[in-house]
Amino acid sequence: MLTSRKHPRVLEWAELNARPRSDAAIAEGPHLALEALRDAEATVLLITDEFAAAAEGAKIVALSRARGVELALMTAAVYAKISALRQPEGVAVVFRPRQFSLPEIFSRRRLLVAAGVQDPGNAGALARVAEAAGFDGCVFTGGVNPLKEKFLRAAMGSAFRLPCLKSETSAVLAAARANNLPLFVAAATGATDYRRVEFPARYAVVVGGEGQGVPPEIRAAAAAVIQIPLTPPVESLNVAVAAGVLLFQGAR
Numbered sequence: 001m002l003t004s005r006k007h008p009r010v011l012e013w014a015e016l017n018a019r020p021r022s023d024a025a026i027a028e029g030p031h032l033a034l035e036a037l038r039d040a041e042a043t044v045l046l047i048t049d050e051f052a053a054a055a056e057g058a059k060i061v062a063l064s065r066a067r068g069v070e071l072a073l074m075t076a077a078v079y080a081k082i083s084a085l086r087q088p089e090g091v092a093v094v095f096r097p098r099q100f101s102l103p104e105i106f107s108r109r110r111l112l113v114a115a116g117v118q119d120p121g122n123a124g125a126l127a128r129v130a131e132a133a134g135f136d137g138c139v140f141t142g143g144v145n146p147l148k149e150k151f152l153r154a155a156m157g158s159a160f161r162l163p164c165l166k167s168e169t170s171a172v173l174a175a176a177r178a179n180n181l182p183l184f185v186a187a188a189t190g191a192t193d194y195r196r197v198e199f200p201a202r203y204a205v206v207v208g209g210e211g212q213g214v215p216p217e218i219r220a221a222a223a224a225v226i227q228i229p230l231t232p233p234v235e236s237l238n239v240a241v242a243a244g245v246l247l248f249q250g251a252r
Contacts, residue, residue, distance in 0.1 A: 002075070005078050035157030036160060037064055045092075048091070110251075113139045114142075129244045133248050139172055140165070169215055184197065186206060192224060194246055
């Protein structure tokens with residue numbers, strides 16, 4: 001059992017949780033730990049002796065053993081060194097993120113592109129909505145890291161199953177052109193009512209950031225600019241709520 005907060009592996013995991021890499025990241029909490037063990041390439045289970053002794057912890061330990069995942073047992077003080085949470089829950093999983101290329105994702109049928117969404121909670125919720133609506137992937141531009149703790153928690157396991165990729169606006173536009181994938185861009189004004197839009201077999205829905213909206217270069221490349229009519233005096237919706245409306249309409 002790990003008892004030193006200065007152990008090299010403890011320091012390595014603490015750094016990894018703060019700065020996830022393309023080849024390794026950490027999912028914290030009982031729910032995410034189970035999701036990662038089931039749906040991700042889990043490599044190490046990080047768990048306190050106290051949590052492992054509880055019924056929920058025993059279930060997670062049993063699943064990790066069944067999957068051949070390394071078990072790292074530690075004290076609560078050591079786990080607190082690793083955790084990114086204010087109130088550490090005593091369990092996390094180190095996993096290898098799935099690797100996808102932008103051309104591969106844009107060759108798929110239906111995508112969600114989040115252009116400039118800054119809040120990791122909103123971004124994670126978008127991944128959850130996209131999976132729920134049956135979309136094939138999410139692409140994020142503008143700084144959100146789909147491997148960070150807040151994103152993973154908001155996605156609630158969807159990030160382990162749905163391809164999620166960080167990219168640049170120019171690369172997204174190039175990939176859309178190369179794969180003949182039309183962009184249906186959401187806007188607050190000057191757009192067509194989404195209920196009057198006929199979505200094709202393959203397309204991407206693009207939603208914008210919380211303050212700036214969709215970048216003008218993406219809007220200029222849109223096959224259609226669409227909007228959700230709102231009843232006054234409401235002026236806007238949370239980006240994940242708006243995406244849910246549009247994605248489920250497209251799926252229908």
